[in-house]
Amino acid sequence: MICETFRNEYLEFECCIKYDGNDEIIPVEENDKSFAINNISRKRFMVIRIDDCVIRQEQMKCDYLYVNCDDRILYFIELKGSHKLKAIKQILMTLNRFKINEFYKNSKSVYAYIVSSVVNNPPNVLPPERIRLDTELENKNGELEIVQTPYEKIV
Template sequence: MGNDYFEQHQCTDFCDDRKEIVARDKREKRIYKIINKTSKKFCLVRVDGCLIIEGKKCDYLIVNCTDQSAIFIELKGSHLPEAAEQIDASLTQLQKHLPEFTIYARIVTSKMTAPDLNSSQITKLRKKLKKINKSNKDYLEHKSQKFEEVF
């Protein structure tokens, strides 16, 4: 089952079963990559400046049409609390288009600062994701420079 809203949207860069899905800003070192080993259908959607124009928003949304999951991605300098706010705001606006989807949040920073991991914004986003996903699992992850996952 797919998601027509994102599959047909003008802000969607692609929607197919390619082997690598890469979210990266032009001329940036920070990168989020999915290795698509089992040919699942993914859509890469530009959120910042396209899907959402006003207010806080994350950079990208990757929709896994095969497994009905969505990954909100923010590529950030070092300010984790602000990245969490941007993902939270995007999730609030786009959640209605992702019914019954498992929602993940991924933050890729250029450098990590330990105190930010316990910020109220990070805690709030973690709680929101657990509530949406009806699970106690942690759906928010962050890494420095390069974040790669296999699906």
């Protein structure tokens, strides 16, 4: 249902759907950074290219959106070198753009992943953008994870 809602809301962006199925491994890769869903439960997933596809304007946006169609879970993915604050802003801007849409409202959980070449300990004081993103994700039963490339999420 949530995947069909996305398709209906974004008919003109059908070409941005890079994958729709239930394969065991569902990867994306860009600039030597990679994220994959290890779909051991064989749920139906869609992978949507956000950057330079769904959102083409010169504004901040994340790279990909994974949609677990069966469980109504969204995963916003930013593949980033080391600029984590910029990645947080990109995900936050993307969430703000999508949260008015039915597919987002109908989601059960929303997670965000920053896949980086380097993962440092978080600073003692979090920037306001990080606090806003954490709050937004917690309101949708999710969280932000900053992980090192290559990363594989098991579902």
